[in-house]
Amino acid sequence: SAVISQKPSRDICQRGTSLTIQCQVDSQVTMMFWYRQQPGQSLTLIATANQGSEATYESGFVIDKFPISRPNLTFSTLTVSNLSPEDSSIYLCSVESGGVETQYFGPGTRLLVL
Amino acid sequence: KNEVEQSPQNLTAQEGEFITINCSYSVGISALHWLQQHPGGGIVSLFMLSSGKKKHGRLIATINIQEKHSSLHITASHPRDSAVYICAVKGQGAQKLVFGQGTRLTINP
Numbered sequence: 001s002a003v004i005s006q007k008p009s010r011d012i013c014q015r016g017t018s019l020t021i022q023c024q025v026d027s028q029v030t031m032m033f034w035y036r037q038q039p040g041q042s043l044t045l046i047a048t049a050n051q052g053s054e055a056t057y058e059s060g061f062v063i064d065k066f067p068i069s070r071p072n073l074t075f076s077t078l079t080v081s082n083l084s085p086e087d088s089s090i091y092l093c094s095v096e097s098g099g100v101e102t103q104y105f106g107p108g109t110r111l112l113v114l
Numbered sequence: 115k116n117e118v119e120q121s122p123q124n125l126t127a128q129e130g131e132f133i134t135i136n137c138s139y140s141v142g143i144s145a146l147h148w149l150q151q152h153p154g155g156g157i158v159s160l161f162m163l164s165s166g167k168k169k170h171g172r173l174i175a176t177i178n179i180q181e182k183h184s185s186l187h188i189t190a191s192h193p194r195d196s197a198v199y200i201c202a203v204k205g206q207g208a209q210k211l212v213f214g215q216g217t218r219l220t221i222n223p
Binding site: 031033037042 | 159209213
């Protein structure tokens, strides 16, 4: 199994600022996923982060807006830059662990942009 | 049409009732996940299925690969089961999950 923690759990930010979200896993994992969940919506994949390589972004998401770091096999950060109210969402970190492809999710970071 | 469709979108029931949530998908898959999301936002993985049936406590998940359909059942439902239940599939050869819209379940005491 994998236990994931995220910081911060929630934040209120002003328009035009940035927020960096940290994701820590209690075991080494190859792939980490960052998701966004807008109010009332399901999860949308932002990017996949592999250690030692550039993150792979999904259509509609760009590195300038959502820079990602993956310095080692247990940690990643997602920055949401130049915040606007449309960025108000829950941001979730997720990993696959174990030979049966079980998916684990962090507790999420709830962001409100004013 | 979404790749993953869930029904119903909303479900309200009385404590003790048997609950069924359905998930249909349109692509060949390597795995299907059932997830539970509580109001605080955190997501818990309930089941990962590639065939057959799994049971954990009062929860049962089944999948029919030929019909591209899965069901999540809750027996003897309880107010603490109130949450959003999300079906997600991983296509064959794919790295990422595709998510359904979720089913909001409310169990009244």
